[in-house]
Amino acid sequence: LxxxxxxxxxxxxxxxxxxxxxxxxxxxxxxxxxxxxxxxxxxxxxxIFPWKLLESTGAYIFTWLIGYSALLGPIAGIMLADYYLIRRTELDRDRLFRHDGAYRYKGGWNPAALVALVLGVLPNLPGFLKAAGFVDSVPAIFETIYAYAWFVGLAIAAIVHLLLMKLRRN
Structure with missing residues (x-):
C-alpha cells in the first residue's frame, strides 16, 4: 500500500x-x-476542491469537463479561424517571434482574439454557474447551450475573431 x-x-x-x-x-x-x-x-x-469534482460522475463530467471545454472551445475556434481562414495556412516564421513582428499586435496581445474569447465563453457561463451550484436555476436554453459548450464556444469565437480581424485590416 x-x-x-x-x-x-x-x-x-x-x-x-x-x-x-x-x-x-x-x-x-x-x-x-x-x-x-x-x-x-x-x-x-x-x-478548486478536486474531491468535490470526483464526488460523483455527474459533478466531474458536467462541472469540470464541460466547464473546461467551454474555455477550450473558443480558444480552438480562434486558432482555427486565424490559421485557416485569415492567414490561409501561411505564417511568416521570421516575424513570428520578433518583438516588432506582424504578430505582436498591442503589447503582445491580440485585442480581437481576446474579445472573441470572452464572447465565446459568455453564452456558456450561466449553464456553468448552474452546474457548479452557484445558482439554482437558469433558463432552459442556457442548459442546452452548456451541454454543447465546446461547439458553441468554438463557433462563436471563430466567427467573432474572423469578423474583428477583417475589420482590423480594412
Missing part, C-alpha cells in the same frame, strides 16, 4: 506540478521562485 501511495504521489508531482510551477515562476522571475510556483500550484489545486 505504501508503494502504491508513493507511486501515485511521485507520478502526480512530476506530471502535474512541474509545468505550472515553471509557468508561475516565469511570470515574475525575480519575485516567484520555482518553489513558490509549486506552492501557488498546490494552493490552486486545493482551492
Amino acid at each position: 505504501l508503494a502504491l501511495v508513493l507511486a501515485t504521489l511521485t507520478t502526480n508531482l512530476a506530471a502535474n506540478v512541474v509545468a505550472p510551477a515553471n509557468g508561475f515562476s516565469n511570470l515574475a522571475p525575480g519575485k516567484i521562485s520555482f518553489r513558490m510556483g509549486g506552492y501557488i500550484t498546490a494552493g490552486i489545486g486545493i482551492a
